[in-house]
Amino acid sequence: MTEKPIANLAVIGLGMATKPHLEALAELKGRVNVSGVFNRSPAKAEAVSKTFGFPVFDSLAAIAADPGTDGVIIATPPNQRAAILSEMASAGKDILMEKPVERSLKAAQDIVAECEAKGVTLGIVFQHRMRKGALRLRELVDQGELGDLALVRAEIPWWRDQSYYDVPGRGTFERDGGGVLISQAIHVLDLMLSLTGPARRVQAFTATTAQHDMEAEDFATAGIRFDNGAVGSVVATTATYPGEEERLVLDGTRGTAVLTGGKLVVTWRDGRRETVGEVSGTGGGADPMAFPCDWHRELIEDFARAIRDKRPPRITGREALRVHALIDAMTRSGASGTTVEIGE
CATH class of the missing domain: 3.30.360.10 (Dihydrodipicolinate Reductase; domain 2)
Incomplete structure (x- = not known):
């Protein structure tokens, strides 16, 4: 009997910082499912899909509306995150986000407060x-x-x-x-x-x-x-x-x-x-x-288990402040x- 995945995650943003995330998710196949990837450049998303076999979302709205997506990994540049996070949080999607939380302390505090107010989990990628x-x-x-x-x-x-x-x-x-x-x-x-x-x-x-x-x-x-x-x-x-x-x-x-x-x-x-x-x-x-994906793998799996178990992830947004x-x-x-x- 095939074990049900711990959680289904979508990946938003496919730039340089996403490499260890994608490799880690490939290694977690069966435990953590990738519901799809999204990038502002469709060609980049298709290239990632071809390499890793992950489905492609054609819009952020499609991710927000997808009942099969439990959470998202946001790995865009810092100045693109606030609006994306707000859309996902409003849809009830738990969020694992690349550092930093935002570009300034005040903006980071606002993001943490928004996630807490909307009742969604916010984890931050500090793989060290x-x-x-x-x-x-x-x-x-x-x-x-x-x-x-x-x-x-x-x-x-x-x-x-x-x-x-x-x-x-x-x-x-x-x-x-x-x-x-x-x-x-x-x-x-x-x-x-x-x-x-x-x-x-x-x-x-x-x-x-x-x-x-x-x-x-x-x-x-x-x-x-x-x-x-x-x-x-x-x-x-x-x-x-x-x-x-x-x-x-x-x-x-x-x-x-x-x-x-x-x-x-x-x-x-x-x-x-x-x-x-x-x-x-x-x-x-x-x-x-130039580093292995092991640390991301452990962090992503912990985040997925946090979603399933309804507990805080290892590194929360509030702690990152x-x-x-x-x-x-x-x-x-x-x-x-x-x-x-x-x-x-």
């Missing part, structure tokens, strides 16, 4: 949380194994060629909401906050280097004070050729955890050493999509040269 090393680090933090958190260091030394920013709208505030902070570093910053808890205040510096001709920042650094009393630093850029793996370091009173890419190394004060996971591509070099608040504060601090307090 799904790596083995990150999951183990989550366990260590939850169990208090590292002791009291003292210091946090987030380093994102990535690279993007100028051709990446030559795509119309990319790296602009109108389309993307900013540069390296909201488009690249947001992954590591979200993971950081999921482990440390909220940030309280930030002092930042942002700039556009000679490596790129773009409107928004390709470099950002900041000092952070967290609610729990820990302090930290962030350095994020897309101007470091050829790009290196990101690092997140948590220094606790019992040990230090270093997450490099997906590999976690924990050095305990008593001399023990633990290694979990492996260093794998995360899109830090010239190819932004924390990283938006931090990025907003870093952007304002970088522009003003002052320390910025981060509100609730």
Whole structure:
């Protein structure tokens, strides 16, 4: 007897960011069904259909009206999402959306509030949380194994060629909401906050280097004070050729955890050493999509189960507002040269 799929999902937007979604959905066939794909370019939708065998929707209205579609994955550029999300939420479709939630903190808050008011689930794609090393680090933090958190260091030394920013709208505030902070570093910053808890205040510096001709920042650094009393630093850029793996370091009173890419190394004060996971591509070099689809697969399946079980997904829209608040504060601090307090 064939098992019924956990949920039926449609995919809206078939640009570069959709590659791991489509590969993950292909691997989830039988557990998560794809009711169809949609793109503003019909030719792109047909090409995806030919490659993966997924049906094609001819309009957003058709997805909204389809009784066989439980939820949607929205992977369009940030400036195209609000209207799409509103249409899907009004139709009662649960939503899994690519980061960021929106281009500004206020717009992100509005989207989260709308989904809550309409009673639909909103999950956000922060796949870095799904790596083995990150999951183990989550366990260590939850169990208090590292002791009291003292210091946090987030380093994102990535690279993007100028051709990446030559795509119309990319790296602009109108389309993307900013540069390296909201488009690249947001992954590591979200993971950081999921482990440390909220940030309280930030002092930042942002700039556009000679490596790129773009409107928004390709470099950002900041000092952070967290609610729990820990302090930290962030350095994020897309101007470091050829790009290196990101690092997140948590220094606790019992040990230090270093997450490099997906590999976690924990050095305990008593001399023990633990290694979990492996260093794998995360899109830090010239190819932004040079990483496996495993993390998306786990995240999409969790979202599908959340729909079926009527529970929140692993990463909710409201939880994602924390990283938006931090990025907003870093952007304002970088522009003003002052320390910025981060509100609730």
